[in-house]
Amino acid sequence: MKHKSLATRIGDTDIRLLRIFKTVVESGGLSAAEIELNIGKSTISKHISDLELRLDLKLCNRGPSGFSLTEDGGKVLRAAEDLLISVSHFRTEVNEIKQQMAGTIRVALFDQCASNPESHLARAIHKFNEAAPAVQIELSLEPPNVIETMVISGHLDVGIIALHRPSASLQYAPLYGENMFLYCGKEHPLFDVSDSEFGKGDLRRFNYAGLSVNSPNLIVGQQLGFRRAAKVQSEQALAILILSGRYLGFLPDHLAQEFVDGGVMKRVLPDEIRYRTRFAAATRKQPAPTRVSKLFLDVLMQEHSVNREGEIKRVSTAKR
Structure with a gap:
């Protein structure tokens, strides 16, 4: 009897295999993914083979010549990324209903703010983690145009970008x-x-x-x-x-x-x-930010409140 493919029904096992596949691609191969996944190369290879069997598609080439995605593998990767984001959104919304601070918040910034004395991002993250220890933070550096696009599409929850060309799809909270x-x-x-x-x-x-x-x-x-x-x-x-x-x-x-x-x-x-x-925290207007995102924004704005007041004074003085 012909087996049903993954495309007709998706379970927790399938999502786990897709996460492994995504990690292997991001790491650049099976060997490089061993540390990230904390499992052996042979086990990773079996998981990829299981996924290929369930999808009835060849996803990647792996062997002495190295690791590379097939054309079908590239398409599956993009679909998997969308699916995993949807799963994350679902879990976040369920936690919202249950009034739990859990899930993942994805934040990206452009500037090298670690050395900026006006930036209190590290302190804000400290306070946020104290308030919501079960929330995992994904922090990345991206070009500003990429950040805007990803926030609007929902691939990012918060983007910290230069406040010079506001988008009608985003709302901004000035920071530093x-x-x-x-x-x-x-x-x-x-x-x-x-x-x-x-x-x-x-x-x-x-x-x-x-x-x-x-x-x-x-x-x-x-x-x-x-x-x-x-x-x-x-x-x-x-x-x-x-x-x-x-x-x-x-x-x-x-x-x-x-x-x-x-x-x-x-x-x-x-x-x-x-x-x-000037930099601001950008979030999309619709749908409204989740409780987790709102908490992160509140902590960010609280930690930068002194900076914002100083910025307003400087702007007012310049106008006079």
Whole structure:
């Protein structure tokens, strides 16, 4: 008798196999997934074979030549990701009904806020974990456009992004800011030149590296007429280009400080060229945030309340 495929009925075992499959793909192969899954390679291989049998599809190539997804495997992976997110949402909603703080909260941010004295994200996470110890936190770094898309689609619960181009699909809670300056590396022609010997216009003849996504960084670079000769999606990558000595670029002062102190980077025309970026926690308007997300937002806003008041005062002073 012909067996029924997984596509007709899905149980806990099937979801577990799909999670294993997803982890193997994210790890880059069976051997690399052993530590993450805490099971042996032979057992992982059997789980993948069981999944392929239940789906009646070949999902991946594995052997001496390495690990790779088949075309069908790629399609199943995308479907599995959507399914696992739906399962997570279901569990969260059930916990909502039962008034339990459990499940998973997915948070992504763009800026390197660990060194930002204005950011109290680490303290907020501490307070959140104290209040909801059963909730698992998934924290990642993503480009701002990716964060917006993932929050709107429901793949993220909270995104921390620059507050410069609000989306009608999102609501924002202002948190903290950072000061941005233009930098060059030690081997750049301007490194040993006094700022008094050149002006803004002279900078346009040098290569400029900037973010490739819509952001304050992109807008300011365009306003100054800089020639973008390299583009990146993260500030760490931008720092590497600046350190090469071949590019000018904007970095947060807290991120660049260690390089400045080490004598391998310096600010360029800091009295004339600088800007400030404000960051906010973004959530989608519909459906309304879950109790877990609301708690996380409340803790975030509470921890940054002093910063927000200071930001409001600065903005009001600037307008006068």
